Every structure is written in structure tokens, then in C-alpha cells.
Amino acid sequence: MSHKVVLAYSGGLDTSVAIKWLKEKYSLDVIAFTADIGNVPELSAIRQKALDLGAIKAVVIDAKETFVDSYVFPALQADAIYEGQYPLATALGRPLIAKLLVEIASKEGAVAVAHGCTGKGNDQVRMDVSVAALAPNLKVIAPAREWNMTREQTITYAQDQHIPIPITKASPYSIDENLWGRSIECGPLEDPWNEPPKDTFAWTRAVEDTPNEPSYLEIEFAGGVPTGLNGEPLAGPRLIQKTHELAGKHGVGRIDHVENRLVGIKSREIYEAPAAIVLLKAHKALEGLVLTKQQLRFKDKVAAEYADLIYNGLWFSGLRQDLAAYVASSQRYVTGTVRAKLFKGNCQIVGRKSPCSLYDYSLATYDQGDVFDQTAAPGFIHLWGLPVKIQARAQSLFRGQD
């Protein structure tokens, strides 16, 4: 009886080599699985390549809608950005890919699943831990972590095995893309002092090349989820794609981040996430209108924790579920429209409105129609400052000091 392994297959160097290697080293028949979570080029070519390399079956699943509805938008509702910079595109994709791998493995009666992550990155953690959460007894094989070849050696191995390879010495980058963002690593980027060369970028224009007129984008939200652009209702993947195109044209969404990996090292990462940057900013602006000060302060803490959980491979954890329930509750009134101005690499929020707005013109205005009771202010200040006054009398904290 032959044994099967389901391999998460991207068509790139490592996973292509892995098809041959799993057969050679483990005598396993490989079922290649490719998830389409956006921006996967030539899916049918990837499928064919897997078969040409000896996979017994090649499965492609369009998971864009699931990715957006169940991973990207919940993270958007949470305002999850890792270390204040990275919108977590890759980190959000991994748990979904792991989930689909597990499902296919169970359907196909496979004895193991496999992925192309190296032993140095975060992705191996996300894949392994997600599989462990969903199928605690399923074996995970990570060929690129086991074979211990350098990039050069992997290329040589691929050449020897007649595996067509997408990277050449002229393009030294390691790239991961899905519809929430693009990440670029390696080559000249490994020196954090080097400005990213022009060919790092594929989704966003350099500011020098952006239009001289701004574009405006009105984003409608319902319950914290973006539902339309400029008055046109759109499903998630399409909405993200349209935002991406317009923001990318204006050079919005380039991120240069020296990031703290889970495995203990710092790495220099370049991201392009035009849609994520615009939608995260717009979402936060709307929250600013409909959530109280206390809700906003608490949500900031949840956002940081939520981002860490996603980054650290703990999507399928009890705490992530708990926080998701909090976030869902916080979004009940995050309904309305935000206007963003895209110009010369910037996304500026220039307008927001909501039927659930807490902004009260008659309380805020300095013009006619002011209903704010200024005679209540001295009493409030008297009580607010009372502990300070008592402490000053009793402890002379500030004598001779600033």
C-alpha cells in the first residue's frame, strides 16, 4: 500500500524540490495542494508543474472568500498590526492553508502533511502549531527544514533534478503574496541600511511616479466590515482588489520594517499592503467616531495582543477565540462611511460619518447652538483635581522641582 502526503505547494523553489525529495527520502506519494488566497499567478501552470514533477494529484482550492471573511476581516475588525507596522498578510494566510491541508489529508487518507517553510522563520511555527491544533496526531514534514541546504545548494539540486526554478541569481528575493499584502525578503534587503531597490516593489508606485492629482475613496462599513466603495456594494475580495489598485497607484502601502521574529532574530522586511493600510486606517477612523474613549483605549490593548497571537502562530487557540468574541461585540455600531484621500504615498482620512456617531455637534461647537454647560466645569475640575491638591498639601512633592 502506498503512503500519501499532502504538500502545501506554491510552485516556488523549495516546494518544487520537496515533491522529489519527499518521494526520495520518505517514499511518499505527494498530493500537491495550492490554496488561492489571492495574487497567485497562473494557477493551472502551478498545478501542471506539480504533476510534471511527479505529484500523483494536484488540488487547487479557491479560498479567497474564506480568507477574507474568516481571517482578514476579523483581523481588520481587531485593528491587528504587528509592531505597529505589519498588517500580517502572510501570518493570516498560514492558519487557513494549514486548515485546508488537514481537511485534504483526512479526505485522501494521507499519513502526513508537508510544507516548504525553513527552520528560521515564523511560518514553520504557524503551520506546525495550526496542524497540531486541528489534527493533534497528524505528522508534519518540513523538507526545507530537514534538508539543510543553502539557497544556492537548493538551486543546484533543482538544476540537477531538472526542476524549472523561478528565482535566478538576478532576482534574489523571497516573496510571499496574498490579497492582504506582499512580503519581500533576502538579497540586498538583508542590510537594513540599504534602501530597497526599485525591483523590490510590484504593487505600489514610487512616489516620484504617482499622479499629481489626489484620488478620493469612500469606504462603507457595516458592523466593522467594509461593504462598499464610492457607493458601490462589493464583496470582500473585489473590494480589497479595487482599493489595492487605487492606493498602489498613489504609492500608498510601502512598509520597511525591522521585525522581531518569533524565533528570536530581527529581520528586515519590506511589505506592500496598499489595501490593508487604507482599510485599517479607515476602520480606525470610524471606530474613533462610534466607540467611547474607554472602549478605544481597551481595544488598543486587545489589538496588540491579537496581532501578537496571529504573528506567533496561535490563530487556533482559546485566547484568540476569546478575543475574537470581544472584538465582534465591539463592532456592533461600527457602521458608516469614511473618506480617504490618496496622494503622493499618503492615505489621509479626511471625512467620516455614521448613523451611530457619538460626535455631538451641539456639544462640540464654539459657535451658536452650543449646549455644553460651561458652569458645570468648575465643579468637575474641583473634584478631578482634589487628590492632587490633597497630596500637594501632605507630601510637598514638587518643592524645588519641575
Ligand code: ARG
Ligand atoms: N515576515 C513575514 C511574517 O513572518 C513574512 C514572511 C514570509 N515572507 C517571505 N518572503 N517568504 O509573517
